Amino acid sequence: MNMPHAACKLLTVICEAGLENDLLRDLERLGATGYTITDARGRGARGVRNAAWSESANIRVEVLCSEPTAEAIVQRLKQRYYANYAMVLFMADVAVLRVEKF
Amino acid sequence: MNMPHAACKLLTVICEAGLENDLLRDLERLGATGYTITDARGRGARGVRNAAWSESANIRVEVLCSEPTAEAIVQRLKQRYYANYAMVLFMADVAVLRVEKF
Amino acid sequence: MNMPHAACKLLTVICEAGLENDLLRDLERLGATGYTITDARGRGARGVRNAAWSESANIRVEVLCSEPTAEAIVQRLKQRYYANYAMVLFMADVAVLRVEKF
Numbered sequence: 001m002n003m004p005h006a007a008c009k010l011l012t013v014i015c016e017a018g019l020e021n022d023l024l025r026d027l028e029r030l031g032a033t034g035y036t037i038t039d040a041r042g043r044g045a046r047g048v049r050n051a052a053w054s055e056s057a058n059i060r061v062e063v064l065c066s067e068p069t070a071e072a073i074v075q076r077l078k079q080r081y082y083a084n085y086a087m088v089l090f091m092a093d094v095a096v097l098r099v100e101k102f
Numbered sequence: 103m104n105m106p107h108a109a110c111k112l113l114t115v116i117c118e119a120g121l122e123n124d125l126l127r128d129l130e131r132l133g134a135t136g137y138t139i140t141d142a143r144g145r146g147a148r149g150v151r152n153a154a155w156s157e158s159a160n161i162r163v164e165v166l167c168s169e170p171t172a173e174a175i176v177q178r179l180k181q182r183y184y185a186n187y188a189m190v191l192f193m194a195d196v197a198v199l200r201v202e203k204f
Numbered sequence: 205m206n207m208p209h210a211a212c213k214l215l216t217v218i219c220e221a222g223l224e225n226d227l228l229r230d231l232e233r234l235g236a237t238g239y240t241i242t243d244a245r246g247r248g249a250r251g252v253r254n255a256a257w258s259e260s261a262n263i264r265v266e267v268l269c270s271e272p273t274a275e276a277i278v279q280r281l282k283q284r285y286y287a288n289y290a291m292v293l294f295m296a297d298v299a300v301l302r303v304e305k306f
Contacts, residue, residue: 001271001295003278010294014138024247034248034292036218036264043126044136060138064294067103074105074199082200088136089199090112090166091103097278097293098286116240145228146238162240169205176207176301184302190238191301192214192268193205 005095009070010062013077014040014088017057026076027061031069036062044086064096107197111172112164115179116142116190119159128178129163133171138164146188166198209299213274214266217281218244218292221261230280231265235273240266248290268300 015023020037027035040060063073070091081087117125119141129137142162165175172193183189219227221243231239244264267277274295285291 001275003275005295008294010296028247034246036244036246036262036292038140038242038244038264040138040140042136042138043130058138060140064292071103071105078200087200088138088166090110090196091107091199092112092194092196092296094294094296097295098282098291140242142240142242144238144240145232160240162242173205173207180302189302190240190268192212192298193209193301194214194296194298 005097008064008096009067010092010094011070012090013061017059020059030072032063032065107199110166110198111169112194112196113172114192115163119161132174134165134167209301212268212300213271214296214298215274216294217265221263224263234276236267236269
C-alpha cells in the first residue's frame, strides 16, 4: 500500500448492552483513544438475544489500538467479566489511514 | 500475540432484512454457534436501500466460525439465495480471544 | 480456501452522521459499487458522541473495493474532510465470496 498508514489492531467486543458504561470506563482507563458502538442483537452461548427486548440487547464495540493496549484490554475484560457475562472478543489486523489520530 | 486465542474466520453476510429468520435457521443448522446482527442500509447491485423504508432495510450478520463451517454456510447461501436476492458475503481472518466459547 | 473468491479491501469510514449524503456522493463518484451504513456512536479525538443526540450521531460506512479504488477514496476524503471533521478510516483484507458482484 502506497498510502501513509499505521498497522493497528481492531478489537471488537460483543456483550450485553447493560455493560456499556462499565466497559467504556475500562477502555478509557486502559488507553483506548476512541471507540465506536453499534447496537446489535444475536445468539451466543446464552441463547437468542433480541434488540427489541431492552434487557437482552447487545452492543458491538470497536477499538482501534496498538497490540499492547489490546492485550491490556483483553486481560482486564477477562478478569472482570468472563465469569459472569456473555462476552465475545476478537481481534483483526487493520491499516489505519488517518495516522495522526493514533 | 502472547494471549491465548483461536484463529477463526469472521464471515459477514449483508442482505435484505426480510431474510433474517430463514438465514438464521440456516446458520444454526450448519453449525454456527453464535451470530451478531446489526440493522443497516446501503446501496448495492440493486440500488439504494434505506433503513427508514422497512421493505428495503438490510441486515449485517457476523458469524465467527471455523473455515469448514464458513465454507458450508457459503455453499448453502449460494444455492438458496444468490439467484433471487441481493446478498454480499465476505470473510476475514480474526483471532478470537475467548477461546473456550468456540 | 477452496471456494471461488476475490481478494478485496474492506474500507471502513467512521464519521459524523451529517456527512452521509456528501460522503456517499463521493464514494459513488470514485467507483464504489456498493456500501453498507450502520448508525453508531462513539468517542474519538473530539469527545464523547451519543447516538441519542442527533447532532452528534456517527455513521459507520463499509465499502468493499479494489485497492486502487480504496486509495482514491482515501485521497479524496483526506482532502475534503480531514481538516474540519472527525473521521476515522481503516482498511482490512477480506475474501469476497460473491465474486460476480465485484
